Amino acid sequence: MVLWISAALAAVGFSLANTVRGETDRTSTEIDEVRGYYLATGAVERAAVELLWSVSFQGPERRIKQGSASVDYTFASGVAHVELIPETAKLDVNSVPADRLMRLVTALGVDAGAAMEITQGIVARRGGAGGADSPPPGPSFPAGGASFQEIEELLSVRGVTPEIFYGTYVPAQGDPRPGEPRLTRRRGLVECLSVFGSKNLVDANTADPAVLAALGLTPGGVQLLLQQRTIPLTPERLAQLQPMLGPAGQSLRLEGNSILTIRATAQVRLPNGQLSDMKRTVAAQVKYMPSGYSTPIHILRWYDTTWSN
Numbered sequence: 001m002v003l004w005i006s007a008a009l010a011a012v013g014f015s016l017a018n019t020v021r022g023e024t025d026r027t028s029t030e031i032d033e034v035r036g037y038y039l040a041t042g043a044v045e046r047a048a049v050e051l052l053w054s055v056s057f058q059g060p061e062r063r064i065k066q067g068s069a070s071v072d073y074t075f076a077s078g079v080a081h082v083e084l085i086p087e088t089a090k091l092d093v094n095s096v097p098a099d100r101l102m103r104l105v106t107a108l109g110v111d112a113g114a115a116m117e118i119t120q121g122i123v124a125r126r127g128g129a130g131g132a133d134s135p136p137p138g139p140s141f142p143a144g145g146a147s148f149q150e151i152e153e154l155l156s157v158r159g160v161t162p163e164i165f166y167g168t169y170v171p172a173q174g175d176p177r178p179g180e181p182r183l184t185r186r187r188g189l190v191e192c193l194s195v196f197g198s199k200n201l202v203d204a205n206t207a208d209p210a211v212l213a214a215l216g217l218t219p220g221g222v223q224l225l226l227q228q229r230t231i232p233l234t235p236e237r238l239a240q241l242q243p244m245l246g247p248a249g250q251s252l253r254l255e256g257n258s259i260l261t262i263r264a265t266a267q268v269r270l271p272n273g274q275l276s277d278m279k280r281t282v283a284a285q286v287k288y289m290p291s292g293y294s295t296p297i298h299i300l301r302w303y304d305t306t307w308s309n
Contacts, residue, residue: 029278032268035077036280037304040266043073043080044284047262048297051084052288067232067254069206078268079275085263088256089206090197091214093154094147098123104193104214109170109186114159121157148195165189201253204238205229216248225252258288263306281306 050063050071064071064084073080091100098119105115126147154160167188172181192211202211204225212222221244228241235254242249263283267275285301 032270032276032278033280035268036266036276036278037282039075039078039080039268040264040280040282042075043082043264043266044262044282046073047071047082047084047264048284048286051262052296055288065232067205067234069229069232076269078266080264080266082265083263084260085206086203086256086260087194087196088198088201088253089203089208089211090192090194091202091211092197092199093122093151093193093195094126095199096193096197096214100214100216103216104210105164105189107210107213108164108188108192110164117159118157118164121159122154125157151190151193151195154189154193160189163188167191196257196259198256201251201256203256204233204252204254207252212248215251217245221245221248258290259285259300261285263303 047064054062054064054066068084070081070083073082091104096104101122102115102119105118106112110118148154152165155162155165165188167190168186169183170186172184187208187210192208192214202215209222209226212225213219217225224244225241228237233241233254238252238254242252245252261283263281265279265281267279270276283303283306284299285303287298287300289296289298
């Protein structure tokens with residue numbers, strides 16, 4: 001009886017120890033997440049100020065080099081990778097032609113039937129023909145033309161699911177090798193369309209491959225551009241590259257308007273000096289105001305929770 005009671009108490013103690021250890025790990029993860037959030041927030045603010053300084057005081061001492069799509073920061077408490085995505089890397093949802101829109105949705109992995117439905121829904125919605133989930137037919141006044149005011153309004157268009165809008169993960173093509181991820185990220189419409197997007201020319205350094213395909217670049221042309229822009233393109237290099245990309249190459253530009261998205265992914269440093277496995281990503285849609293405004297940096301949107309590669 002004593003042995004059985006001892007075994008039962010040992011099992012209870014073992015279970016309690018596992019529970020305490022699990023709660024300790026969970027609390028540690030939550031602390032790392034909170035620290036990572038503020039680290040990423042600080043990286044966004046630092047990048048916004050350094051970009052303003054680099055543009056205002058151009059010269060060899062620029063903190064962020066011209067054409068850079070990202071910048072890395074090392075802090076005492078961790079590291080942060082910051083992506084700089086101008087709105088000219090995206091297409092204007094309110095003016096993109098239907099043929100480009102169809103190519104864009106198809107390039108995001110949507111089948112032809114659903115892509116046609118989404119394209120027609122977006123065009124009808126911005127034209128006032130009821131492209132969203134319209135109410136049942138009946139005596140009513142026809143909807144007037146209304147442009148998209150926020151990109152999230154695309155979720156009300158028939159056929160646009162959260163996976164198509166935000167992106168999702170799909171199985172990797174072929175048989176992945178040991179150590180390689182079995183899932184790959186498939187981008188969404190939010191990465192390719194914007195209410196502040198470009199009406200004609202897009203940024204060659206940061207445009208998503210689906211946007212490049214929507215412009216009419218061939219798959220070979222898209223891969224060529226992706227390879228060339230591993231080092232930020234300069235006006236001279238882009239001019240040399242455009243003839244090799246065909247007619248769609250004339251739809252490319254560098255940088256663009258005064259609005260861009262700054263997205264930071266941070267990892268905090270643990271007491272042992274290693275980086276935490278927890279990654280925290282935040283983003284801000286920033287507009288740089290012209291001279292004369294008391295605040296040169298204006299935050300249009302702030303995203304507490306977002307994703308990054």
